[in-house]
Amino acid sequence: MGMFLKRIVEFLSNSFEVILSINFFVVFFYVFAIFTFRLFFSSKKDIRKVINNLLYELVCVGQVIMILTYGYVYWINYQIPLDPFIFPDDVQVNTTWVRQHLTLYFVIDDTFCSIDVDGANRKDFFKAESAIREYHMSRDGKHILVSTKTHLYLLNRQTLKVDLIDQAIVSLPKSEDKDKPASSEALSSRERATMSPGNEEESTRLKAVISGIRWSPTSRHFSYEVSRWSKYSGQSTFYIYQMEQRQKKPVKTGSHRLTSLRWDDQGQNLYYLDHEVKNMARYAYPYELKVYQLPLDTLKPNIITRIPSEKNELPIESLGLRDIDLYLEGDKLVFKRQDVRNYFKDDTGPALGIDDKDYLYLKSHRWFRKRLMRIPRRPDPLELKRHQFKGGRLMVTNIRWLPEGKYIIAQHQYLGTLIINPWFMSVGQLSAEGGAIFGWYYPVTLSSSVN
Numbered sequence: 001m002g003m004f005l006k007r008i009v010e011f012l013s014n015s016f017e018v019i020l021s022i023n024f025f026v027v028f029f030y031v032f033a034i035f036t037f038r039l040f041f042s043s044k045k046d047i048r049k050v051i052n053n054l055l056y057e058l059v060c061v062g063q064v065i066m067i068l069t070y071g072y073v074y075w076i077n078y079q080i081p082l083d084p085f086i087f088p089d090d091v092q093v094n095t096t097w098v099r100q101h102l103t104l105y106f107v108i109d110d111t112f113c114s115i116d117v118d119g120a121n122r123k124d125f126f127k128a129e130s131a132i133r134e135y136h137m138s139r140d141g142k143h144i145l146v147s148t149k150t151h152l153y154l155l156n157r158q159t160l161k162v163d164l165i166d167q168a169i170v171s172l173p174k175s176e177d178k179d180k181p182a183s184s185e186a187l188s189s190r191e192r193a194t195m196s197p198g199n200e201e202e203s204t205r206l207k208a209v210i211s212g213i214r215w216s217p218t219s220r221h222f223s224y225e226v227s228r229w230s231k232y233s234g235q236s237t238f239y240i241y242q243m244e245q246r247q248k249k250p251v252k253t254g255s256h257r258l259t260s261l262r263w264d265d266q267g268q269n270l271y272y273l274d275h276e277v278k279n280m281a282r283y284a285y286p287y288e289l290k291v292y293q294l295p296l297d298t299l300k301p302n303i304i305t306r307i308p309s310e311k312n313e314l315p316i317e318s319l320g321l322r323d324i325d326l327y328l329e330g331d332k333l334v335f336k337r338q339d340v341r342n343y344f345k346d347d348t349g350p351a352l353g354i355d356d357k358d359y360l361y362l363k364s365h366r367w368f369r370k371r372l373m374r375i376p377r378r379p380d381p382l383e384l385k386r387h388q389f390k391g392g393r394l395m396v397t398n399i400r401w402l403p404e405g406k407y408i409i410a411q412h413q414y415l416g417t418l419i420i421n422p423w424f425m426s427v428g429q430l431s432a433e434g435g436a437i438f439g440w441y442y443p444v445t446l447s448s449s450v451n
Helices: 002-014 016-040 045-079 189-193 197-204 316-321 329-333
Strands: 103-108 111-116 123-127 134-137 143-147 151-156 162-167 207-215 221-229 234-242 247-251 269-277 287-295 302-309 334-336 351-354 359-363 370-374 396-401 408-412 416-421 426-431 436-439
Touching: 016 045, 123 151, 134 207, 134 329, 134 436, 143 207, 143 221, 151 207, 207 329, 329 334, 334 436, 351 396, 396 436
Parallel strands: none
Antiparallel strands: 103 111, 103 436, 111 123, 134 143, 134 334, 143 151, 151 162, 207 221, 221 234, 234 247, 269 287, 287 302, 351 359, 359 370, 396 408, 408 416, 416 426
């Protein structure tokens, strides 16, 4: 009986819009029927009176039932206490019950790993020189670009071979060899004059980072940026890497600075933006955006349009109106470290969220949401008690849907990686060692064909 009532409540919650529409239709039909009977049965007072009373009683009783149903559904979704979910007692020790074939990739500090969603086929691919920051899947699914702060690796998913694509020099070497850039000889006299003797070595040290990684839609090329800077100067260089020739080519743009590169959906051109700040006393817009095209075969930039804009960012919609379609779908195959959020929504499944009472909820429709479990908090020993928010930090974070929208993946503070079935409230432990930056490959389709 309890399961039957639960299904009725779920049906009412998921069909709230339909029930509300039926309610309005009943009211409309009642008004229409009263008007019709008054018009055609004005002489037959007994029949009209009986029908009017019957309709009146039906609508009144129906409205009362509808109002009580709305209240009951609201109470079930928002107010009724849930059966407590206790960590770790209610967590299953494995995820063999998961019915989905999917390989999850993840990072443990400086190690790139993978595991199937049912807990099988655990692999460690390679260990980087420092913590891994992000990784990018190619559109054909054959390769993965893995990036630390200063190194870029290429992993072949079929052969499991790992190649070092590039590395940024972090510091200048100490050498007396004239062929090597070293010491303060490379600095100008003005820079040496501003340096204290004890700080000369610190001033010559370079910092570097690799960023701006983007695959082309053909998976035959990718672009990335290497930035180096010191106390006195800095330099950024973009490269286009060719997979077949296994070589990189620098992008030279002349005097204007290149901030980012975007591929078109055919993989034949790249686009970047330069801007000019306008005088608002003379112009109605603060920026004039200059959009440059960079053909892949020549790598020589040419300006294609100027667009007035309120913001200094690439105008995706304006480019679409000019028949320039950028490859934006590739962003779905990029996985980076995520910030802790209280609301999660994507195209995979219904919206997920954490309410003000720390309940993880599922919002599969517009009106109501289904509470799944209450997430416990744990005080941070490194913070003062008066600075602890609501008793500490949430112990479950990085909540995301897996492809197909059947299961949820999340990170527990000390239980590691969890797989959640929100439809039957089953929770299993995928990996006790934890991890970060969980991602997976799935085919990405484009509106236009790509050769």
